[in-house]
Amino acid sequence: MQYQTKINYAPSRHAALDSLAKVDPAQYSRSRNFLDGAVTGLSPWITHGYTNVREATQLLVQKYRLSFEDKLIFEFAWREFFKHVHTELGDGILRDVRRPVWPGRYNNQLPDDIEEGRTGIAAIDAGIALLYETGYLHNHVRMWIASYVVHIRKVHWKVGADWMYSHLLDGDLASNHLSWQWVAGTFSHKPYVFNADNVHKYAPRWDCTGTSIDTDYESLDSIARSKRDLGRERNAPPVGVARPACTGFQMDLLSEPLKRKLVDLRQPVGVEASCTLLDQFKTVKLIHPWDLKACFDVAKEGVLRVGLIDCAFHEVHPWSEQRWAFVLGAMETGCDQVWIVDTRQASHNVAILARFTKTEVRIELRETLNPGYATVTKCLPAKWLREEKLLPNPLRFQQSFSRFYKEATTMAGSLEEALHEHALAD
Numbered sequence: 001m002q003y004q005t006k007i008n009y010a011p012s013r014h015a016a017l018d019s020l021a022k023v024d025p026a027q028y029s030r031s032r033n034f035l036d037g038a039v040t041g042l043s044p045w046i047t048h049g050y051t052n053v054r055e056a057t058q059l060l061v062q063k064y065r066l067s068f069e070d071k072l073i074f075e076f077a078w079r080e081f082f083k084h085v086h087t088e089l090g091d092g093i094l095r096d097v098r099r100p101v102w103p104g105r106y107n108n109q110l111p112d113d114i115e116e117g118r119t120g121i122a123a124i125d126a127g128i129a130l131l132y133e134t135g136y137l138h139n140h141v142r143m144w145i146a147s148y149v150v151h152i153r154k155v156h157w158k159v160g161a162d163w164m165y166s167h168l169l170d171g172d173l174a175s176n177h178l179s180w181q182w183v184a185g186t187f188s189h190k191p192y193v194f195n196a197d198n199v200h201k202y203a204p205r206w207d208c209t210g211t212s213i214d215t216d217y218e219s220l221d222s223i224a225r226s227k228r229d230l231g232r233e234r235n236a237p238p239v240g241v242a243r244p245a246c247t248g249f250q251m252d253l254l255s256e257p258l259k260r261k262l263v264d265l266r267q268p269v270g271v272e273a274s275c276t277l278l279d280q281f282k283t284v285k286l287i288h289p290w291d292l293k294a295c296f297d298v299a300k301e302g303v304l305r306v307g308l309i310d311c312a313f314h315e316v317h318p319w320s321e322q323r324w325a326f327v328l329g330a331m332e333t334g335c336d337q338v339w340i341v342d343t344r345q346a347s348h349n350v351a352i353l354a355r356f357t358k359t360e361v362r363i364e365l366r367e368t369l370n371p372g373y374a375t376v377t378k379c380l381p382a383k384w385l386r387e388e389k390l391l392p393n394p395l396r397f398q399q400s401f402s403r404f405y406k407e408a409t410t411m412a413g414s415l416e417e418a419l420h421e422h423a424l425a426d
C-alpha cells in the first residue's frame with residue numbers, strides 16, 4: 001500500500017541533474033498535494049548541494065515559461081524563507097519561537113509505537129516505514145506525522161523534529177525544525193491538524209476511518225489545545241518496523257578509498273602532515289556536506305579539494321547510514337582528501353589555526369548555517385564563499401512567508417531579473 005516509487009538517490013551530480021530533467025512545473029502545480037502527485041523528489045540533492053534552487057530554476061526556465069506566480073518557484077522560496085529565519089534567529093530555531101498552544105508539558109520522549117510505526121493509524125505507520133526505508137517523505141506525510149506526534153500524542157515538537165531529521169536524506173535544520181514548529185503552532189498562529197477525510201482525499205490507499213483522527217477539525221483543534229494524549233489505537237498492530245541506527249561521525253563509515261584520503265586534524269600529526277603538503281597548492285577548496293556539487297567540478301591545477309567533517313555537529317545531529325553514504329559517496333568521488341575536525345576542541349583549534357595561518361595557501365569554504373561548520377574559521381583560516389540563492393535576502397527580518405515572498409520578489413523585480421541581476425546580491 002505504499003505510494004512512493006523508490007527514487008535512487010545515488011551520490012552523483014549526474015543523478016541529480018537527471019531528476020531535475022524530469023520535473024514538469026505545470027503538472028507539479030496541479031498535483032503536488034497528492035501522494036501520487038508530480039513532486040520533484042529533489043530535496044536530498046538540494047539539501048546537500050548537488051544542485052540548488054537557483055541552478056534548478058535556471059535549468060527549468062530554459063524549457064518552461066516560469067514566473068514568481070508558479071507554484072514550484074513559490075515552494076523553492078519556502079526553503080529560502082526558512083534560511084532567512086535561521087540567519088536571523090540562529091540556534092533560536094531549535095527553541096519555541098512563540099508560546100505553545102497549551103501551557104502544559106509535552107512528553108520529552110517518542111513513544112515506542114511511534115518509533116516503530118505501529119500506532120494503528122495507516123497514514124502514520126506507512127509514513128514511518130517509508131521514512132526508514134527511503135529517507136524521503138512527501139510534504140503531506142511529514143505534516144501528518146508531525147501533527148500526530150505533537151497534537152494527538154503530546155510529544156514536544158523538538159523531540160519529533162530531531163527524530164525525523166536524523167532519518168531524512170534531506171534533513172535540514174531550518175526547513176525541518178521550523179516546519180515542525182509551524183505544525184506545532186510555535187511558528188504560526190494555530191496548530192496544524194488533519195483528519196481521516198484529509199488523508200482519504202490525498203492518500204486514499206491509507207484508510208484511517210474509525211481511528212482517533214476520524215473526526216472534525218474543531219474537535220482536533222481542541223485536542224491540540226488540551227493536555228489530552230489519545231495514545232495508540234486499540235487495534236494497533238503489535239509489531240512494526242525496526243528503527244535504523246543513526247550515528248555521529250565514525251571512522252567505520254569510511255570506505256577503504258576514503259580511509260586512504262583521511263587526515264585527522266584532531267591529532268597534531270594530522271595537522272603537520274596536511275600543512276607540509278599544502279606548499280604544493282595555491283588553493284584548498286573545503287567541501288562540507290551541504291556543498292557537494294563542488295566534488296563534481298572539473299579539477300583545477302593548484303587546487304586541493306578537501307571534504308570536511310565536523311564531529312561536533314554530527315554528535316548533536318546524528319544521521320542514518322544511508323545519509324552518510326549519500327554524503328561520503330560524493331566526497332569519495334571528488335575529494336583528494338577528507339579532513340576531520342572537532343569544532344569543540346577550543347585550545348587545539350587555536351593551535352591548528354596558528355599552524356595553518358603560517359602557510360601561504362588560500363582556503364575557501366561555502367557559507368553554511370549548520371552549527372559547528374558555521375564556526376570552522378575558529379580552526380581554519382578559511383574565506384567564505386557566498387551561498388547561491390534564487391531570491392535576494394530582505395534586509396529586514398520577515399516573520400511570515402507571505403511577507404518574505406512579497407519583499408524578496410519586489411526587490412528582485414521578476415524571476416528573470418532574479419536569475420540575472422540578483423545573483424549574489426545579498
Ligand SMILES: Cc1cc2nc3c(=O)[nH]c(=O)nc-3n(C[C@H](O)[C@H](O)[C@H](O)COP(=O)(O)OP(=O)(O)OC[C@H]3O[C@@H](n4cnc5c(N)ncnc54)[C@H](O)[C@@H]3O)c2cc1C
Nearest residue numbers: 039040041042043075078079139142170171172175176179
Ligand atoms: C514536518 C516537516 C519537516 C520537513 N523537513 C524538511 C527537511 O528536513 N528538509 C527539507 O528540505 N524540507 C523539509 N520539509 C519541507 C518539504 O516537506 C520538503 O522540502 C519536500 O517534501 C521535499 O520533497 P520534494 O523535493 O519532492 O519537494 P517538492 O514539492 O518537489 O518541492 C521542490 C523543492 O522545493 C523546496 N520545498 C518544497 N516545499 C518546501 C517546504 N514546505 N519547505 C521548504 N522547502 C520546500 C524543497 O527544496 C524541494 O526539494 C519539511 C516539511 C515538514 C512539514
